[in-house]
Amino acid sequence: MATDSRTKSLLCLKAAIEKKAMNPVLLELKEITSFTDYFLLLSAKSDRQVQAIAQAIQEALKRKGIRPLGQEGTFGGKWILMDYEDVVVHIFLEPVRKFYDLEGLWVDAPRIDLPR
16 A cells, blocks of 8 residues: 555654654645655754664654665764655754755745644
8 A cells, every 4th residue: 555645754753753853844845846745854963863763764664665765874874865755854963954954945835733
């Protein structure tokens, strides 16, 4: 059974929160761009936590038969990008997130209210 992009983004969020990801923001890009439906932005306190969050997301989606198209930044641990086609996850070390300011870059994208 195929998983819709919203459900997939919430699976990523749940796995990330279990690893204590901070400041989650889900941006809906369906009407703005053709390359993905959602950006999930997350922060972590250390490079090890960035890597742990990425691993938890990958394992959670793998259990559902979902594999990433690609993944960048795993070894550096400052910013990991996980491309699941219709959901792109960005896991940042907090100062790196502030520097790149993807929320500011995609200011026109609607923010989705996230479950607590």
